[in-house]
Amino acid sequence: MHSATSIAIEIMRAHALRNTNQVSLIALCALAAAISSGAFAQANSSNNTPLTIKDWTAAGSGCRARMSQSGDVQLTGMRTTNTTNGSKLVILNFSLPNYQLVSPPQNPATSITFAKECALRVVADPLGHARIKSIAARTPVVFSKDEKTGLTMQYILKLDGHIVAQSLSEQDAGRAIRNQEDKVVLSGLPVREENEISANSCGSRQMLGFDYTFIAARSKISDSAQVGLSENKQLELAVELEPCRS
Amino acid sequence: MSLLMNSTFNSRNNHSNQTKHTNFGKVSAMQPSALTSRTLASKIRSLAAFLLLTLAFTPHAHAEELIWNNVVAYGSGDGSPCRFNPQTPSQNNVIWTAAGGDLSIILTNWSVSLPKIARLAGGKLTTSSICTFDATVTIPRGYYLKTLSQTLVTGVMKDKLVSGGITSNGFLFQTLIPLNQINMIFRPDQALSNALLNVNNTQIITQPFIQSLCQASRQVSFTTKFRFQLVGVGIRPFPQLGLQANVDGSDVHFGLDSSLERCP
Numbered sequence: 001m002h003s004a005t006s007i008a009i010e011i012m013r014a015h016a017l018r019n020t021n022q023v024s025l026i027a028l029c030a031l032a033a034a035i036s037s038g039a040f041a042q043a044n045s046s047n048n049t050p051l052t053i054k055d056w057t058a059a060g061s062g063c064r065a066r067m068s069q070s071g072d073v074q075l076t077g078m079r080t081t082n083t084t085n086g087s088k089l090v091i092l093n094f095s096l097p098n099y100q101l102v103s104p105p106q107n108p109a110t111s112i113t114f115a116k117e118c119a120l121r122v123v124a125d126p127l128g129h130a131r132i133k134s135i136a137a138r139t140p141v142v143f144s145k146d147e148k149t150g151l152t153m154q155y156i157l158k159l160d161g162h163i164v165a166q167s168l169s170e171q172d173a174g175r176a177i178r179n180q181e182d183k184v185v186l187s188g189l190p191v192r193e194e195n196e197i198s199a200n201s202c203g204s205r206q207m208l209g210f211d212y213t214f215i216a217a218r219s220k221i222s223d224s225a226q227v228g229l230s231e232n233k234q235l236e237l238a239v240e241l242e243p244c245r246s
Numbered sequence: 247m248s249l250l251m252n253s254t255f256n257s258r259n260n261h262s263n264q265t266k267h268t269n270f271g272k273v274s275a276m277q278p279s280a281l282t283s284r285t286l287a288s289k290i291r292s293l294a295a296f297l298l299l300t301l302a303f304t305p306h307a308h309a310e311e312l313i314w315n316n317v318v319a320y321g322s323g324d325g326s327p328c329r330f331n332p333q334t335p336s337q338n339n340v341i342w343t344a345a346g347g348d349l350s351i352i353l354t355n356w357s358v359s360l361p362k363i364a365r366l367a368g369g370k371l372t373t374s375s376i377c378t379f380d381a382t383v384t385i386p387r388g389y390y391l392k393t394l395s396q397t398l399v400t401g402v403m404k405d406k407l408v409s410g411g412i413t414s415n416g417f418l419f420q421t422l423i424p425l426n427q428i429n430m431i432f433r434p435d436q437a438l439s440n441a442l443l444n445v446n447n448t449q450i451i452t453q454p455f456i457q458s459l460c461q462a463s464r465q466v467s468f469t470t471k472f473r474f475q476l477v478g479v480g481i482r483p484f485p486q487l488g489l490q491a492n493v494d495g496s497d498v499h500f501g502l503d504s505s506l507e508r509c510p
Contacts, residue, residue: 059341059352061495069335101495113403113440115496121343121350152440161348161395161503168442205311207345209501215401215440215493 049080050130050241051090054205055123062099062116062212072098073120076234087133087242094120094235100228101214103149115215116227122208126241131202133242135159136187137210142230147176149225150217157186158209164188173219181230202244208237311346312506316382319351321375324365325358325476328377340379347391347504351379353474354497360408360480360489371480371487376473383418384467388509390459391423395448395503398428401496402441404489409434410478412491414500419468422455425502432478432491440493460509474498 057066058073065071077093101116126132137157145151151171157164165188171177216225229235319340321327330340341352356377364371385391398414410432416425426449432438459466476498478489492498 054345055343057341057343059354060497061354111403111490111494113490114494115401115440115492117354117495117497119350119352119497119499123343123345150440152442154442156399158501160345161350161397161501163397163444205346207343207348207350209350211399211499213401213442213496215442215496217440 049078049090050088050127051078051080051239052125052127053078053092053122054125057121058094058096058118059121060117060119060212062101062214063096063118072096073118083240087240088130090239090241092122092237092239094237095233096229096235097233099212099233100226101216102226102228103216103218103224112219112221113215113217115213117214118212120208120210120235122237124206124208124239126203126206129202129244130241131204131244132159132190132206133240134187134189135164135208135240136185136238137165137235138183138185138238139210139212139235140181140183140230141227142179142181143171143225143227144178144180145171145176145216145225146218146223148173148219149223151177151225151227152213152215152217153182153227154211154213154215155184155186156209156211156213157188158207158211159188159190160207162191164191173217208239210235210237311386312344312504313384314342314344314349314381315384317342317380319377319379321356321377323375323475324363324373325375326355327375328353328356328474330379340377342379342381347506349502349504351472351500351502352497353377353500356474356476356498357490357492357494358410358476358478359491360478360487364478364480369481372478373489374475374477376475379472379474381470382467383470384465385419385459385506387462387465388460389506390456390509391418391451392456392505392507393448393450394418394423394425395446395501396425396428397447397499397501397503398430398443398445399499400430400443400491401493402432402438402443402489402491403493404432404438404478404491405487406437407434408432408478408480408487408489410476410489410491412498413475413477414472415475416470416472416502418470418504419455419466420470422458422468423451425449425472432489434479456509472500474500 055067056075058064063073065073074095075092076095079091081089083089096118099118135157143151150173153169156166165186167184167186214227317330319328319330321329328340330338339355343350358373358375360373361371364373398412400412412430414428417423426447428445428447430443430445476491478491480487
């Protein structure tokens with residue numbers, strides 16, 4: 001199945017499950033129309049991307065890299081698909097092969113409660129008289145923990161400094177979990193002010209963000225916890241661009 | 247790499263499909279009698295839609311934006327200091343990214359803990375760390391800032407009877423625009439084992455500053471400063487009391503979103 005299609009389908013599922021994401025039905029209908037028409041499945045990838053990546057940074061206790069400086073996060077792909085509603089979908093693939101939370105060996109210097117974070121920031125210019133209509137992110141994770149360990153996994157999707165979607169998964173102490181997989185899908189809409197003039201949202205530089213936070217709360221130093229990305233250890237960021245009407 | 251190759255492959259397919267379509271069109275053009283008015287109208291509609299889409303996505307000048315320059319960050323006080331110096335990137339634990347009016351600052355490995363590092367003040371153990379972020383911001387002529395939104399997110403672990411917090415004070419354009427202070431408070435009445443805290447604040451810029459910006463004869467550059475302070479306070483008779491802010495390995499995320507408007 002085409003990756004964009006799978007993203008969109010899962011976006012739909014996520015929206016169906018959550019009504020608190022501040023997502024309008026209009027954007028969902030647009031995505032649904034694109035899916036039902038088979039536009040994503042038959043979409044033609046293009047190198048003439050309507051989005052230019054000016055810079056990106058991955059930073060935190062669990063990762064470090066930037067566009068101009070190699071590290072343990074890489075931008076591995078970028079492709080564009082057309083949708084039937086006149087918008088374009090740009091999908092960015094980031095690889096995070098080393099980002100994980102692992103309970104370290106018995107080390108008295110390590111805290112009982114500890115975290116690993118990775119925050120990704122992407123600076124992008126929509127080309128032409130276009131603006132971001134919606135954004136989405138998909139990342140597969142796998143986690144394990146001992147019975148007396150609690151795990152908190154938080155994912156935040158940001159656009160222009162605003163949190164547009166977030167997901168919190170809390171696995172309380174009380175039962176052991178082994179290699180449980182979870183596909184995290186977040187989507188949201190830009191926060192637009194009333195009467196916002198087009199210059200603010202059309203053709204202007206945008207900052208996309210995705211934050212991972214994994215926290216392990218152990219009862220003793222020998223308790224174990226492990227969280228990491230599964231499958232191809234990738235984060236997919238999908239940006240839907242629409243032409244400005246003004 | 248495989249994805250890039252996949253994109254190239256799809257692109258070739260695209261080109262191939264377009265070629266077929268073009269050939270079909272030529273055949274049709276040589277047999278005008280086969281074209282009904284209905285198909286002609288359909289083709290005109292398709293062509294119009296294609297032209298509109300092409301126009302919509304053709305390169306276009308970007309809106310004017312804030313420019314962030316000369317960024318440094320430095321720390322003081324207890325705990326692990328913060329640092330950003332472009333000359334020594336390997337030692338930096340402050341990472342910043344800006345996109346016009348949007349600024350993202352991530353403070354990694356910036357924390358205080360009790361009672362490891364603490365001083366006795368007023369019968370209480372206190373510890374604090376300050377991180378100062380300086381930058382030069384240039385606003386294009388003919389534009390003003392309308393609103394500012396700040397976000398602060400971090401993880402906290404602390405025992406009961408330990409209080410503390412993170413505050414953020416900022417000024418845009420030297421002291422002309424004081425940002426609303428953000429207070430993230432860790433109350434002493436409950437323990438926090440792995441709390442993720444999030445504070446947001448939005449403010450509207452005052453009219454006199456808008457007027458002064460809009461009447462400027464050239465673009466304006468000013469020093470801008472953010473000052474983050476992390477404080478922990480514990481009561482002395484309880485030596486086991488502990489505050490770790492943030493959670494070991496968790497980062498402090500600060501975001502600023504400023505909307506730029508064209509002067510009336």
